[in-house]
Amino acid sequence: MLRYTVKRLLQLAVALLGLTLLLFAWFKALPGGPENRMLPDNATDQQREALRQALGLDEPIWSQYGEFLSRLVHLDFGSSLSSGRPVATELADRLPATIELSLAAMVIAIGIGIPLGYLAARKRGSWLDFGAVSGSLVGICIPVFFLAAMLKVVFAQELAWLPTAFRLSPGLDYTEVTGLRVLDGIITGELDVAWDAFLHLVLPAIALASIPLAVITRITRASVLEVVGEDYVRTADAKGLKPQTIRGRHVMKNAMLPVVTVIGLLLGSLFSGAVLTESVFAFGGVGSFIYQATTERDYPALMGFILIIAVFYVVLNLIVDLSYGFLDPRVRVRS
Amino acid sequence: MALLEVEDLRVAFGGATAVDGVDFHVDQGQVVGLVGESGCGKSVTSLAVMGLLPRRGVTVTGKARFEGVDLLSLPRSDMRRRRGSDLAMVFQDPLSSLNPVVKIGTQITEVLERHRGLRGDAAVKEAEQLLDRVGIPDPRRRLGEYPHQLSGGMRQRVLIAIAVACAPRLLIADEPTTALDVTIQAQILELLKDLVDSEGTALLMITHDLGVVAGLCDEVNVLYSGRVVESAPARRLFAEPTHPYTVGLLNSIPRLDLPIHEPLKPIRGSIADVIRWKDGCAFAPRCDRVTEECVEGEPPLIGTAHAHRCVMAEEVA
Amino acid sequence: MTLAKIERLDRLIEAGAQARQAEAGSLWRQSLRRMRRSPMAVTGASIVALFMLVAIFGPWIAPYDPTAQSWGDEVFLNRSIFPGPRPENWFGLDHLGRDMFSRMIVGARQTMLVGVVATLIGFAAGAVVGGVAAASGTFGGRWGQRIEAVIMRTVDVALAIPMLLLALSVAALLGPSLSTVMIAVGVAQIPIFARLLRGSMLAQAHSDYVLAAISLGVPKSRIVLSHIFPNSLGPVIVQATLVLATAIIEAAALSYLGLGNPDPGTPEWGTMLADAQRFLSGAPQLAIYPAVGIIVTALGFTLLGEAMRESLDPRLRRQS
Numbered sequence: 001m002l003r004y005t006v007k008r009l010l011q012l013a014v015a016l017l018g019l020t021l022l023l024f025a026w027f028k029a030l031p032g033g034p035e036n037r038m039l040p041d042n043a044t045d046q047q048r049e050a051l052r053q054a055l056g057l058d059e060p061i062w063s064q065y066g067e068f069l070s071r072l073v074h075l076d077f078g079s080s081l082s083s084g085r086p087v088a089t090e091l092a093d094r095l096p097a098t099i100e101l102s103l104a105a106m107v108i109a110i111g112i113g114i115p116l117g118y119l120a121a122r123k124r125g126s127w128l129d130f131g132a133v134s135g136s137l138v139g140i141c142i143p144v145f146f147l148a149a150m151l152k153v154v155f156a157q158e159l160a161w162l163p164t165a166f167r168l169s170p171g172l173d174y175t176e177v178t179g180l181r182v183l184d185g186i187i188t189g190e191l192d193v194a195w196d197a198f199l200h201l202v203l204p205a206i207a208l209a210s211i212p213l214a215v216i217t218r219i220t221r222a223s224v225l226e227v228v229g230e231d232y233v234r235t236a237d238a239k240g241l242k243p244q245t246i247r248g249r250h251v252m253k254n255a256m257l258p259v260v261t262v263i264g265l266l267l268g269s270l271f272s273g274a275v276l277t278e279s280v281f282a283f284g285g286v287g288s289f290i291y292q293a294t295t296e297r298d299y300p301a302l303m304g305f306i307l308i309i310a311v312f313y314v315v316l317n318l319i320v321d322l323s324y325g326f327l328d329p330r331v332r333v334r335s
Numbered sequence: 336m337a338l339l340e341v342e343d344l345r346v347a348f349g350g351a352t353a354v355d356g357v358d359f360h361v362d363q364g365q366v367v368g369l370v371g372e373s374g375c376g377k378s379v380t381s382l383a384v385m386g387l388l389p390r391r392g393v394t395v396t397g398k399a400r401f402e403g404v405d406l407l408s409l410p411r412s413d414m415r416r417r418r419g420s421d422l423a424m425v426f427q428d429p430l431s432s433l434n435p436v437v438k439i440g441t442q443i444t445e446v447l448e449r450h451r452g453l454r455g456d457a458a459v460k461e462a463e464q465l466l467d468r469v470g471i472p473d474p475r476r477r478l479g480e481y482p483h484q485l486s487g488g489m490r491q492r493v494l495i496a497i498a499v500a501c502a503p504r505l506l507i508a509d510e511p512t513t514a515l516d517v518t519i520q521a522q523i524l525e526l527l528k529d530l531v532d533s534e535g536t537a538l539l540m541i542t543h544d545l546g547v548v549a550g551l552c553d554e555v556n557v558l559y560s561g562r563v564v565e566s567a568p569a570r571r572l573f574a575e576p577t578h579p580y581t582v583g584l585l586n587s588i589p590r591l592d593l594p595i596h597e598p599l600k601p602i603r604g605s606i607a608d609v610i611r612w613k614d615g616c617a618f619a620p621r622c623d624r625v626t627e628e629c630v631e632g633e634p635p636l637i638g639t640a641h642a643h644r645c646v647m648a649e650e651v652a
Numbered sequence: 653m654t655l656a657k658i659e660r661l662d663r664l665i666e667a668g669a670q671a672r673q674a675e676a677g678s679l680w681r682q683s684l685r686r687m688r689r690s691p692m693a694v695t696g697a698s699i700v701a702l703f704m705l706v707a708i709f710g711p712w713i714a715p716y717d718p719t720a721q722s723w724g725d726e727v728f729l730n731r732s733i734f735p736g737p738r739p740e741n742w743f744g745l746d747h748l749g750r751d752m753f754s755r756m757i758v759g760a761r762q763t764m765l766v767g768v769v770a771t772l773i774g775f776a777a778g779a780v781v782g783g784v785a786a787a788s789g790t791f792g793g794r795w796g797q798r799i800e801a802v803i804m805r806t807v808d809v810a811l812a813i814p815m816l817l818l819a820l821s822v823a824a825l826l827g828p829s830l831s832t833v834m835i836a837v838g839v840a841q842i843p844i845f846a847r848l849l850r851g852s853m854l855a856q857a858h859s860d861y862v863l864a865a866i867s868l869g870v871p872k873s874r875i876v877l878s879h880i881f882p883n884s885l886g887p888v889i890v891q892a893t894l895v896l897a898t899a900i901i902e903a904a905a906l907s908y909l910g911l912g913n914p915d916p917g918t919p920e921w922g923t924m925l926a927d928a929q930r931f932l933s934g935a936p937q938l939a940i941y942p943a944v945g946i947i948v949t950a951l952g953f954t955l956l957g958e959a960m961r962e963s964l965d966p967r968l969r970r971q972s
Contacts, residue, residue, distance in 0.1 A: 014805060015805060015808055018805055018806055022806070022810070026821055026825070029825060030824065030825060137951060137954060137955070138947065138951065140897075140950075140954065141897065141901065141946075141947045141950035141951045141954060142943075142947055143901050143904045143905055143908075143925065143943065143946060143947075144905065145904075145905060145908045145929075146904075146925060146939065146943045149929055149932050149939070150932075150936075150939075152932075153932050153933050153936060157933050158933075230431065231426060231428060231431035231432040232431065232432055232433055232434040232435070234387055234426070234432070235426060235432045235433065235434075235494070235497075236434070237387055237418070238385060238387055238418055238419065238423065238424045238426075239418065239419040239423075239445070239446045239449070239497065240414075240415045240416060240417065240418030240419035240420060240446075240449060240450065241415075241419070241445060241446070241449055242415070242449065243415075245445060245449070249434070249437060249441075249445070250434050250437070253434075253436050253437065254434070254435070254436055257436075269814065269815065270814075271814045271816070271817070272814045272815055272816030272817065272905075275816060275909075276816075276905055276908065276909070279909070290820070291909060294820050294823065294824060294909065294910075294911070295909075295910050297824060299824065302820065302821065302824060305817075306817055306821065309814060309817060313814065327436065328435075328436055329435070329436060329481040329483070330435060330436075330481070330483050
């Protein structure tokens with residue numbers, strides 16, 4: 001298991017290095033180069049040249065890459081072209097909101113998807129099964145931003161059951177601990193904050209959960225159906241074990257393996273969805289920031305974001321892989 | 336008294352009949368063979384007796400009396416309490432029949448826990464003894480390993496250990512050696528024989544291999560197209576096979592005591608060439624001695640100690 | 653070996669490949685037969701067929717010019733000025749007074765174009781990347797294996813970038829327009845196609861007939877191009893069907909983020925949906941029509957793709 005972990009860590013380092021290369025290439029390929037965006041339109045050629053030198057754009061390409069890398073390592077992505085604040089600070093301020101939203105969506109998707117997929121498989125051919133299968137197909141096909149917008153119109157604007165935007169109602173006093181506001185409210189005992197933050201989280205989390213929920217339901221169903229037909233489940237039955245033992249130890253333990261892999265793969269689409277959902281609900285996370293950065297061609301912000309998200313994604317996938325090794329003894333030995 | 340008495344067992348998957356009125360019995364401590372080609376219904380018969388057929392789309396009728404109690408009409412929870420303790424089963428493919436992500440130890444102790452109430456250390460100790468009894472060296476270490484870390488023969492020994500863990504009175508073995516190397520096959524058969532002899536367990540051996548039958552069984556039932564076509568004590572069956580199908584099976588085995596250039600005589604056609612039993616003998620399309628009598632209605636089972644289902648048998652003998 | 657001998661061997665291998673292709677043909681035919689019995693496949697295929705027909709003949713079917721502003725110069729200040737469905741305009745009028753029904757019908761073509769072009773970009777580039785990786789890894793010796801490793805690690809890294817981000821980066825390079833959306837969505841699909849094709853080609857490369865061709869001395873380039881590659885396309889085609897659905901949805905998302913061309917002359921469902929967000933509480937129908945169009949079309953491609961995958965999957969085939 002240790003060797004497996006070390007090997008995966010090494011692979012991660014290589015992958016990240018490759019990513020910085022891609023990012024660097026992308027950065028170099030940007031139209032006009034950043035110096036044009038940073039200067040007024042009537043800048044003279046001399047001003048341009050001075051800035052190019054200041055940015056190190058005249059040095060040989062490999063030393064530029066070296067410089068680029070060392071800045072990335074120090075989390076120095078430069079300043080946001082639109083706000084003027086360091087990109088790292090901007091991101092650090094906004095990440096907790098996105099993490100809270102993604103976590104909430106994943107909790108919904110896993111908490112409902114796995115039991116629903118299991119029930120659909122056990123009651124194969126029933127109305128429940130039909131509903132779960134067709135519901136998950138439709139769930140994959142609904143554009144996330146449309147679902148988010150419709151939820152907002154119906155439940156926040158027309159019915160007014162839930163707030164339309166932001167993370168907290170104005171005027172509430174809030175003490176930051178982790179940045180995840182529901183959690184913070186519970187930690188500090190400000191239960192009104194926790195409840196209010198929770199209400200603000202409900203609609204965006206449901207919208208963001210739609211795709212992962214659909215995928216997890218389908219995979220769980222397919223996986224359970226396959227495992228139930230395996231010989232070892234018949235053996236467990238032949239031992240006369242209680243149904244709950246067969247279900248937990250023999251069916252679910254095996255059926256969860258592909259589900260864990262898929263959860264890892266879903267994390268990428270989760271971040272994409274977060275950008276869209278946050279912009280509908282003005283959620284104030286990284287998503288809204290990056291939406292703005294894209295429309296304004298704020299390259300340092302985009303680059304910092306891509307790197308941070310890629311690191312997140314790669315690390316989360318490492319965790320998924322390691323937990324997979326923990327769940328499936330065959331993986332441990334193969335490595 | 337018969338330990339297991341199967342009477343007119345019929346199993347149909349949707350419209351397709353797999354078992355078409357099978358009768359046989361297993362006495363206490365006896366080794367009984369159920370022989371036939373693949374597709375003749377022998378595995379389905381054993382799964383039906385164990386109550387392991389899926390409920391959906393399968394109809395099972397007839398009786399399977401175990402110590403006088405009909406297993407087929409038992410409530411599911413009662414049957415679950417008997418499986419693994421009163422009657423147990425060993426399957427064909429030891430790799431796929433063991434759960435890949437659960438330790439060998441747990442896969443043994445869970446059955447001890449369920450039927451014998453053993454827990455914790457007591458269960459582990461018993462599991463260790465069981466592994467030792469089925470001839471696995473260093474049992475303590477093996478308990479902590481996973482199925483893929485064991486060889487094929489070892490895995491089958493583990494499955495046997497699980498099956499005999501609660502000292503069942505009937506052990507059903509469904510082609511237990513088919514998936515194994517030839518050298519290992521003999522060891523596994525030897526092990527089964529030893530366990531059965533020392534414990535007085537009855538064994539229902541399901542196989543297509545007449546060699547296995549000859550070495551192990553007291554009684555033999557030959558199945559064809561979902562019915563018993565011949566049933567006799569093993570010695571008599573080999574000495575005077577009566578049904579043309581049994582004769583054909585025996586003739587298609589290579590023998591050392593025949594002249595070298597004598598060609599083998601395979602049974603012609605395949606198991607797909609059948610007619611329905613109620614119209615005549617299902618084997619008739621492949622039989623060398625077929626006459627018009629063979630397709631005039633259902634052939635009855637003739638005889639008791641050595642029974643067969645061939646209307647032409649007198650002439651054959 | 654004489655030249656004639658080589659030629660003869662070559663012909664023999666060719667004949668073998670043809671026989672295999674005939675077999676493969678019957679495999680596809682078998683799948684087709686199975687699919688005709690599956691309600692999933694029939695539904696999916698019907699939706700896709702209907703969508704295709706509308707996409708092709710749309711401009712001739714549409715009752716009005718989709719760009720004509722029949723509402724003249726009137727200013728729309730409140731919801732009552734967005735006419736809903738009525739006899740002369742089945743789906744009502746949009747915010748500029750254009751006939752929604754005509755816009756939906758004509759818009760199908762652009763929507764399909766976005767999906768198809770994006771998928772083709774992903775497919776073609778992915779096929780080159782994955783194909784080169786598999787070919788060099790299998791036949792290129794030690795250096796080839798290194799090349800393969802480098803390519804595949806890069807693909808892994810690219811997979812680690814969420815699709816929308818990749819699309820955003822491309823859009824940052826090219827500026828907003830409908831072709832940006834197509835390229836962005838297509839580029840984001842490259843790693844998926846590359847991995848899939850490589851996996852499929854490796855499976856073929858280890859099959860017996862390839863071994864036979866190698867042992868007979870058939871040039872490696874020939875084995876790859878005329879045997880391995882064509883035989884590995886099955887799963888990739890299935891994936892392409894599924895990607896078409898994703899591409900249409902993702903394209904709508906990019907339009908929503910303002911990366912498409914806002915309200916171009918020719919209507920497109922994704923752009924229509926994005927534009928309609930502004931009027932969502934007053935005139936939700938403007939969003940619902942294109943949304944339903946996108947959802948149903950995506951559903952059609954997904955159903956068809958899933959049904960194809962099921963019918964081609966040998967494990968599932970055995971059970972039927």
